[in-house]
Amino acid sequence: MDKRIHIITGHYGSGKSEISVNMAMAMAQKGKKVIFADLDIINPYFRSNEARSMLEEKGVNVITTQYANSNVDIPALTGDLSRYLPDATTCLVIDVGGDDAGSRVIGRYRDEIPLQDTNLYFVVNCFRPETNSMDGTMKILDEVRSASRLSVNFLINNANLLDSTTMKDILTGRDFILEASRATGIPIAFHAIMKGIQESNEIQLNEPILWMEKTMGFTNL
Amino acid sequence: MGQKLLMKGNEAIAEAAIRAGCLHYFGYPITPQTEIAHYMAKKLPKVGGVFLQAESEVAAINMVYGAGSTGTRVMTSSSSPGISLKQEGLSYLAGSEVPAVVVNIVRGGPGLGGIQPAQSDYFQATKGGGHGDYKQIVLAPSSVQELYELTVEAFNLADRYRIVVMVMGDGILGQMMEVVEFRDKEPIERPDAPWATTGHGCERSQNVITSIHLSPAVLEKMNLSRLEKYKQIEEKECRYELFNDEDAEFFIVAYGTVARIAKSVIETARQEGLNVGLIRPVTLWPFPRKAIDKVMGTAKAFLTVEMSAGQMLEDVMLSVCGRKPVYFHGRMGGMVPAKEDILQKLREMKEQLG
Numbered sequence: 001m002d003k004r005i006h007i008i009t010g011h012y013g014s015g016k017s018e019i020s021v022n023m024a025m026a027m028a029q030k031g032k033k034v035i036f037a038d039l040d041i042i043n044p045y046f047r048s049n050e051a052r053s054m055l056e057e058k059g060v061n062v063i064t065t066q067y068a069n070s071n072v073d074i075p076a077l078t079g080d081l082s083r084y085l086p087d088a089t090t091c092l093v094i095d096v097g098g099d100d101a102g103s104r105v106i107g108r109y110r111d112e113i114p115l116q117d118t119n120l121y122f123v124v125n126c127f128r129p130e131t132n133s134m135d136g137t138m139k140i141l142d143e144v145r146s147a148s149r150l151s152v153n154f155l156i157n158n159a160n161l162l163d164s165t166t167m168k169d170i171l172t173g174r175d176f177i178l179e180a181s182r183a184t185g186i187p188i189a190f191h192a193i194m195k196g197i198q199e200s201n202e203i204q205l206n207e208p209i210l211w212m213e214k215t216m217g218f219t220n221l
Numbered sequence: 222m223g224q225k226l227l228m229k230g231n232e233a234i235a236e237a238a239i240r241a242g243c244l245h246y247f248g249y250p251i252t253p254q255t256e257i258a259h260y261m262a263k264k265l266p267k268v269g270g271v272f273l274q275a276e277s278e279v280a281a282i283n284m285v286y287g288a289g290s291t292g293t294r295v296m297t298s299s300s301s302p303g304i305s306l307k308q309e310g311l312s313y314l315a316g317s318e319v320p321a322v323v324v325n326i327v328r329g330g331p332g333l334g335g336i337q338p339a340q341s342d343y344f345q346a347t348k349g350g351g352h353g354d355y356k357q358i359v360l361a362p363s364s365v366q367e368l369y370e371l372t373v374e375a376f377n378l379a380d381r382y383r384i385v386v387m388v389m390g391d392g393i394l395g396q397m398m399e400v401v402e403f404r405d406k407e408p409i410e411r412p413d414a415p416w417a418t419t420g421h422g423c424e425r426s427q428n429v430i431t432s433i434h435l436s437p438a439v440l441e442k443m444n445l446s447r448l449e450k451y452k453q454i455e456e457k458e459c460r461y462e463l464f465n466d467e468d469a470e471f472f473i474v475a476y477g478t479v480a481r482i483a484k485s486v487i488e489t490a491r492q493e494g495l496n497v498g499l500i501r502p503v504t505l506w507p508f509p510r511k512a513i514d515k516v517m518g519t520a521k522a523f524l525t526v527e528m529s530a531g532q533m534l535e536d537v538m539l540s541v542c543g544r545k546p547v548y549f550h551g552r553m554g555g556m557v558p559a560k561e562d563i564l565q566k567l568r569e570m571k572e573q574l575g
Binding site: 012 | 228229400
């Protein structure tokens with residue numbers, strides 16, 4: 001996470017937004033000036049904009065698509081991003097919508113993104129229907145790459161079955177992401193693991209871990 | 222049980238349909254259920270099926286009518302305004318007794334309304350949104366696992382009774398993600414369909430699927446035979462869940478998403494000395510009147526909670542039939558009932574009734 005700009009992509013429902021929010025909070029905690037950009041035009045229901053107050057408490061500035069969370073189903077992009085992309089004093093975490101359709105949005109900013117300062121991540125949850133096979137994962141990875149017109153620098157393992165996720169599931173995800181990494185030559189950034197997961201003290205992994213807090217979803221249920 | 226996957230409600234519905242042998246999907250996108258169409262578009266061609274995005278909801282339901290007439294498993298899905306557009310087709314399907322599965326992931330109305338969750342299509346679904354004396358089975362799941370299981374069941378029920386089965390969820394259920402555990406083999410029942418228009422091959426008389434019967438005597442006779450079928454369904458297919466019903470004094474009646482909220486209210490209420498149970502209708506039609514009768518011994522009053530102005534409320538009142546007071550709490554327009562508000566309502570009931 002040594003670069004200034006972090007773009008998080010992934011398949012639909014991979015956990016991108018939750019991971020983006022947690023990455024932004026982790027960076028802010030290290031005293032960096034962080035801007036969080038929610039560019040998810042795919043899903044009007046669950047978006048990281050929900051986590052706005054949590055981010056702002058930690059000193060993260062949030063910019064979103066226009067009309068986000070207003071119930072107006074219009075996927076209009078914000079111009080704010082163009083202001084921060086060249087700004088060397090800020091760190092940017094950009095949460096992009098799922099699949100190729102979501103990633104196409106970031107392609108629109110391609111010429112403004114300083115590539116040497118940027119990492120692009122691809123999140124994989126091997127328990128989602130589209131990415132529970134290597135073929136499926138490779139297909140979406142390729143689609144995201146061509147739609148965003150950028151290359152993927154890192155993979156993120158987000159093996160996740162919500163509250164029922166166990167140590168065994170994380171290790172299944174680890175094996176899966178290692179295989180994906182070998183097949184593509186793309187290194188692994190980290191394993192995203194929810195805080196408080198059972199047997200979390202026993203987790204021994206060679207790659208870094210991002211310990212996650214839950215920031216989104218319906219808390220009423 | 223077999224494979225576990227993390228799925229959105231809408232994805233689980235689509236996957237369930239494919240597992241149930243649904244080979245045809247016709248629909249038109251609308252939030253908050255578009256993932257169903259998206260999933261079908263990706264997966265159906267891989268299993269030899271047909272996905273078609275129709276030019277409108279009206280076209281889609283008539284494609285369902287056509288495909289269903291051949292006895293193949295077919296589904297369409299939409300959300301409230303789109304389901305309104307399909308009403309004419311649903312009446313035709315009922316009049317022709319063609320089986321089909323229709324999914325409604327309800328959003329706030331009336332009109333174009335909003336895109337947030339609601340339960341305000343209850344009347345339309347259970348009392349017949351289209352014209353004529355007809356019924357459709359309405360299933361109301363309340364988790365992603367149940368969306369999967371009840372969608373499979375919807376196809377079985379549709380074929381068993383040659384009837385339209387509606388799976389009715391709301392924006393939360395469609396959009397939320399939960400773990401689904403899939404069965405290794407689905408319990409699929411496919412009765413013979415000697416009525417289907419599959420080509421007579423000069424070996425039998427023609428099958429005709431139609432809902433037009435110009436002779437009043439014939440039309441009444443057909444209506445009467447359907448009523449007989451509806452009566453059978455009412456006797457055999459009522460489903461419900463009772464929760465904390467042993468000796469509860471107050472009963473929340475709620476379905477779908479709201480039933481989940483009710484369950485967490487019940488936990489908190491117990492700590493305050495309020496003994497509350499839950500009646501969760503799983504079939505909205507036929508409405509499980511028996512569940513109400515069952516708890517009448519201990520129940521002092523009922524509280525219907527809905528994301529509507531009070532629609533299921535009328536069926537609860539008809540079932541209670543004046544034996545006990547019935548209260549109501551509802552939110553509309555995409556607002557979701559809050560635990561604290563439901564609890565407050567229960568406290569007031571306790572105060573009034575002692």
